[in-house]
Amino acid sequence: MTFVQIIDCKTSRVEDLNRLMDRWVEQTKGKRTATHSIVGKDRSDASHVVEIVEFPSYDVAMRNSQLPETDRIFREMVALCDEMPTFTDLDVVRDEQMYKAASRRFFELVSMPGELPPLDEVFAEGYHDHDPSNPTDAVGMDAVRREAEMWRSAFDFTFTVDDQIADGDRVCTRWTWNGTHVGDFMGIQPTGMEVSMTGMVVHRFREDGKAVEGWWQYDMLGLMGQLGAVEG
Incomplete structure (x- = not known):
């Protein structure tokens, strides 16, 4: 703390x-x-x-x-x-600037080339991730790392943080994602295509500045359309 x-x-x-x-x-x-x-x-x-x-x-x-x-x-x-x-x-029981920095840091870590860095810098051990594109939530560091590795094996990508709003223990981050399709993604073989999508995530933080929960919304349908998996 x-x-x-x-x-x-x-x-x-x-x-x-x-x-x-x-x-x-x-x-x-x-x-x-x-x-x-x-x-x-x-x-x-x-x-x-x-x-x-x-x-x-x-x-x-x-x-x-x-x-x-x-x-x-x-x-x-x-x-x-x-x-x-x-x-x-x-x-300190509330530090919105620290929470915003931790949320931004997550996007930096997950985009780094090479081996995925430890995420316990920004996430609590029991972190709970809500993603509408997944049939079940990712709970715990191992599950979150598996989810991140799925995206990292399929795309070389970067995040751009477009906007952040903090309110109490929650931070909403609006982002743009740009990637190159280099590996299998949900059964779609690599195409080498340059793709992009936008989205938002709300992270809830505890007092020490680590996120304990996250809720995602992003344009998965638009991404699948760019990959030719659905009609535009």
């Missing part, structure tokens, strides 16, 4: 605090585990400064706090503040 720490302090030495943060970044290069950090100044009180630091998880944040450089920078930060800073620790 993504973890965020908010550091709230009062200081008349904002520029010195900024330089201190720059030094912390430089001294912990290659060791610092924070994935994102911003510093904001209160518009109504220039001495009120808030730093927001994001980590992949609480445990990772604790490893970062144990770095000797972090401890030294913290003591210097306290010396720059007019009073003791306060810390607020937050477990």
Whole structure:
């Protein structure tokens, strides 16, 4: 679960605090585990400064706090503040940007040439896939990989993400798929044809940013028409 720490302090030495943060970044290069950090100044009180630091998880944040450089920078930060800073620790329970990035990453992974990369980067182990073109849903990582490999053995393809909309724990991605028919596909022998189709998928995510369910809609009839399997 993504973890965020908010550091709230009062200081008349904002520029010195900024330089201190720059030094912390430089001294912990290659060791610092924070994935994102911003510093904001209160518009109504220039001495009120808030730093927001994001980590992949609480445990990772604790490893970062144990770095000797972090401890030294913290003591210097306290010396720059007019009073003791306060810390607020937050477990992130909703991050729509993270969900959108994970959905986009799936399309990158499944399109990669060569061996199919692990999908557990973006999918939970019990991921449940709803695809109207399949008689049964694909449930679990093994079933999802078999489904992906079926498409990958039949086509060399790429996805273009045309649009994404996030709402709560769900992301809708509108995409365009372009492929070359290089292998057997539902009994249709390879034709070498360049084909394309459009579609959408809605992914539902859990708090750690991994998808647990997906619902697909795409123009399978149009694809079969391009392959000559049905009349246009």
